[in-house]
Amino acid sequence: MKLAEALVLRGEAARRVEQLRARVAGSARYQEGEEPAEDAAGLLDEAGEALDELESLIRRINRTNAAAVLASGATLTDALARRDVLRLRHALVTDAADAAAGRGQHGGRQLRSELRMLAALPVGELRAQADRIARDIRETDLLIQRSNWEVDLLD
Numbered sequence: 001m002k003l004a005e006a007l008v009l010r011g012e013a014a015r016r017v018e019q020l021r022a023r024v025a026g027s028a029r030y031q032e033g034e035e036p037a038e039d040a041a042g043l044l045d046e047a048g049e050a051l052d053e054l055e056s057l058i059r060r061i062n063r064t065n066a067a068a069v070l071a072s073g074a075t076l077t078d079a080l081a082r083r084d085v086l087r088l089r090h091a092l093v094t095d096a097a098d099a100a101a102g103r104g105q106h107g108g109r110q111l112r113s114e115l116r117m118l119a120a121l122p123v124g125e126l127r128a129q130a131d132r133i134a135r136d137i138r139e140t141d142l143l144i145q146r147s148n149w150e151v152d153l154l155d
Helices: 003-027 040-067 076-101 123-150
Strands: none
Touching: 003 040, 003 123, 040 076, 076 123
8 A cells, every 4th residue: 555545544534533523422412211313332432443543544654754765865754844844934934024014904004193114024035935935845745745656655
């Protein structure tokens, strides 16, 4: 099985666990004289099995990510960490540029006697930096996606 397939299965297993959790909560209590909508104990057991499957997938995915070496010499885990930090960096730089540009702030000066608001940061440079970071995110993400379809899942 390829890593990408395991990632899809992990997502499905996580959704299944969440659905079962909601069904257990909805069936855990019922009114006297009525029958519960579903067997809460059976659903709880089913959720436990789904969680075991999810844990196994997560373990195998993590082992595979740590062992898979990319063309750059970095592991897939390294690439995932880089992408996560690039996303945080992009949000930081974009937010700084937006704040310096005055986006989201109410109104400008009403009278000439009011003080002007000045940008403390170079908006244009920040936007250019954000564009470079976005390109790095796309390139890193493509590398990760390609690897997901090329790497076999470890046991």
